[in-house]
Amino acid sequence: MIITKKALPRRTFLRGLGASLALPLLDAMIPAATAAVLTPARPVRRLGYVFMPMGCDQSRWIPARTGALNELPPILESLNPHKEHITVISNLELRNAYPGSHATSNAAFLSAAKAKHTEGSDYYLGTTADQLAAREIGHETQLPSLELSMDMLQTTGQCDNGFACVYQNNLSWSSPTTPLPSEAHPRVVFERLFGEGGSQAERQAALRRRASLLDLVADDLASLKLDLGAGDRARINDYLETVREVERRIQRAEADTSAGRLPPDLERPLSAPALYADHARLMFDLQVLAWQGDITRVITFQLARETSNRTYPEIGVPDPHHPLSHHGNDPEKIARMAKINAHHVSLFSYFLDRLRNTPDGDGSLLDHSALLYGSGIGNPNVHDHSELPIIVAGGGVAGLKHGRHIRYDQPTPLANLHLTLLDKVGVAIDSFADSNGRTHELFTPLSV
Known part of the structure; x- marks a missing residue:
């Protein structure tokens, strides 16, 4: 890489021995910015979706009052440090998910479309x-x-x-007939972001040949730093240390797997931490890196698919999640389900914390991102697709006004919110699925 005194292009990579590493936004890139890239007046547009399966205990989710989020309900308590960056929206629905099912909850969450009722390969949904x-x-x-x-x-x-099953396996569809598979292996995700490729056997062999991605780009890195100011050098050091730490954690997880340290009855594929929360936090860290390096600007993350029978003994819930969600109004089962809900929200809070503490241009990654967290089911006991648990976060630079609870008087399509967030990232369409308007309240100051 040849560095001159000209401003660096936004899509600058460090390269070495077949590896490449995208850089975060640096001051040295700003003079070269155009209307299509990040400037203080026009930040990069990022959009993220985090899916929580099987609804929630609404009595512990819905804030007691509309307006300012002075007090969060029990499931949302972990979001207290981020109250000024979130909005809770109540009385949203997925009308096209009826007749109610887990499959249609998963399928309609991002499409707001009706899934074709089929067990075969002639499935059909919506983009x-x-x-x-x-x-x-x-x-x-x-x-x-x-x-x-x-x-x-x-x-x-x-x-x-x-x-x-395709309706439950996939949140994202690039066309009504094209579901996009998701990836859960941290190592595979890391290599997709930063390179490696090959089959699983080839990747494992490559791991033994290389010490670290950062070692491979050391020469480029040394040359680059000579032409950067102190602020940019510090920003790069912070970013690279995060990359290094993610590598360390993936390698520790792989060592645990190869050394047989997992419980004998748990089959854990290579590279995933044994504990659910450790795995989820690592996946969130990879998302931070993907946005920080501007490798992608659109991410979806499924905390678990619908009908998941995952257990959570580490938080005192040994019951499988899916049967527990059909609680039959048993208070003890509802309380245990609420623990799972709160656990999932706490992991989202971790993600918000990481975004808030990652500088990006004239703000943070959280400032320059819009995120939707929620589920396609409200009350899972009856497969109800109304009163959905929904949170919008981030996006201060995009004009989002947070720190509030918005509740609609009448059931309102979730598609309205999708349409609004698409507006904020520059997707100009008149309607989406069954939308009948936009969520203008997100841009109105609380005092109005």
Whole structure:
């Protein structure tokens, strides 16, 4: 790489021995910025979706009052440090997910479309909101979008009430007939972001040949630093230390797997930490890196698929999640389900914390991102797709006014919110699925 006194292009990579590493936004890049890249007046547009399966205990989710978020309900308590960056929206629905099922909850969350009732390969849904965004802003990055999950194995056949498993396996659809598979292996995600490729056997062999991605780009890095100011050098050091730490954690997880340190009854594929929370935090860290390096600007993340039978003994819930969600109004079962809900939200809070503490241009990654967290089911006991648990976060630079609870008087399509967030990343469309308007309240100051 040849460095001159001219401003660095935004898409600058460090390269070495077949590896490449995208750089975060640096002051040295700003003079070369155009209307298509980050400037203080026009920040990079990022959009993220985090899916929580099987609804929630609404009595512990919905804030007691509308307006300012003075007090968060029990499930949302971990978000207290981020109250000024979040909005809770109540009385949203997915009308096209009826008749109610887990499959249609998963399928409709980002599409707001009706899934064709089929057990075969003739499935049909709709293009999802994230992929509409990827079409508009994905051409500006290495990856148009990134689809992630926590479930290692994809189920096949018929999964729920005569619906093909493809509806539960995939949040993102690039067309009504094209579901996009998600990736749960941290190592595979890391290599997709920063390079390596090859089959699993080839990747494992490559791991033994190389010490670290950063070692491979050392020469480029040394040359680059000679032409940067102190602020940019510090920013690069922070970013590279994060890359290094993610590598260390993946390697520790692989060492645990190869050394047989997992419980004998738990089959854990290579490179995933044994504990769910450790795995989820690592996946969130990879998302931070993907945005920090501007490798992609659109990400979806499925905390678990619908009908997941994952247990959470580490938080005192040994019950499988899916049967627990059909609680039959048993207070003890509802309380245990609420613990799972709160655990998932706490991991989202971790993600917000990482974004808030990662500088980006004239603000943070959280300032320059819009995120939607939620589920396609409200009350899972009856497969209800109304009163959805929904949070919008980040996006201060985009004009989002947070720190509030918005509640609609009448059930309102979730598609309205999708349409609004698409507006904010530059996707100009008149309607989306069953939308009947936009969520203008997100841009109105609380005092109005």
